[in-house]
Amino acid sequence: MQNIRHEGAARAPAAVRHTSVAPTSTRWLASGGEIDAHRHDDHQIVYAGHGTIAVTTDAGSWVTPATRAIWIPAGTVHRHQAHGELELHLVGLPAAQNPLALTEPTVLDVSPLLRELIVAYTRDPEDDSARRARLRAVLLDELRVAPERPLHLPAPAAPLLCAVYAVLRADPGDARSLEELGRQVGASARTLSRLLRADLGLTFPQWRTQIRLHHALVLLADGLSVTAVAHRCGWSSASTFIAVFRRTFGHTPGSRQGS
Template sequence: MPIDRQGPVSRLWPSGGAHLWASGGTSAADSHARGHLVYAARGVLSVHTARGTSIVPANRVGWTPAGFAHHHRAHGHTDMRIVFLPASLARLMPGRPAVFMVSGLAREVLLALTGEDGRGEGASDRLRRVLVDELHEAREQALQLPEPRDDRLRGVARVLYENPADTTSLAGLGRSVGASARTLSRLLHDELGMTFYEWRTQLRIYHALVLLAEGHDTTRVAQACGWANPSGFIAAFTDVVGTTPGRYRSART
């Protein structure tokens, strides 16, 4: 159940529901017998599991399979929608946490399944099938921050989490954790399937989504996340998220 100092505003039923959270609201760690989808109709969600952190902005939907311990965090005032899937549909989804592009149709289905208008279970079953079919055809997105296992990578991650604008080279970061750039590059490839540049970009985009959800402008976010100029940030953000920071921010308000 989501919690914050004011308490969440929630509508819940067996197949899903909606939670309205103040910025910074978090849920207790939990796991469910059914897999579920989460969508932020407003704000940005992060979904945390032992595998890492999935980022769920407006044009994405997050998937957590049954049995995965997880918790959610809201960035900006967030309207979170949740849809539980029966096993017959969940088996068509990945067996690990994932993030997908959400089409216009999928968005409308998510809102319909979690809205206040009552509908029969038969109609809801049909909508859930349409939703899974849309996601099955959608591109899986790399809006995830995998969690490193190696202590040296964890040390580098702490530095960059605390200051995403840090421009220290991999060799320089390696000196602080007692590993060479070559060793860290190998660990990044083996554990996370990423280069250092890709990993740091994902981490910076994650922080950018949070800052944009909190109302900061593009120039301020670019500087805070390590880009020397807004144009470079806009290009990287658009490449990962699929829209410009300005359009994304406008869609959140």
């Protein structure tokens, strides 16, 4: 995935900010804007009301449009980057309050009701009224039934896979086979396939599709047309790209979710 500095793990611990309480707030970031590596003692929900948000940890990256939110468990070192003008909604929850019992960053479906609850709850974080407490209770109820989505782009650990990853991030449209890519990095297709299964639990086509989809989200947020994105990311036609995108995200790439 280009335009995101995630070649290795999250920054060294000395550079990581620690904010004990995860904030509940609404923020606006210009396209390309970043929030540097940090961690909280609380859980946090990250939701893009408009634009696309990329969250990176030492385990990989998540890029989500406005139909999804990202659950970030307490203690997870993470950083954010905006693609497109970003309306960012952050909800902090105490470490003891984990309605889905999630221990890893996870992408969640955001229903229309959950979207409105997140937006309303982050609008005035200083409000401590009984109405806000009720709003929070309903928000937690909706989180308990929010479906999880496997939209994680895992970061490989094996050096040979890292080399292939660098090639595919630089050009997601690279259509070479695993055997051809292996010749470039000095490994057989069989070795790379074995490493992919052991390291990431993926086949090569699955991994390449994930890389392409994450890059496509970034390009769409930057304003490129669906046809241009399909071409740059290696799909044979716009219709093929649209079908894969809809199957993964539940809507077409041309729809302006969250606008």
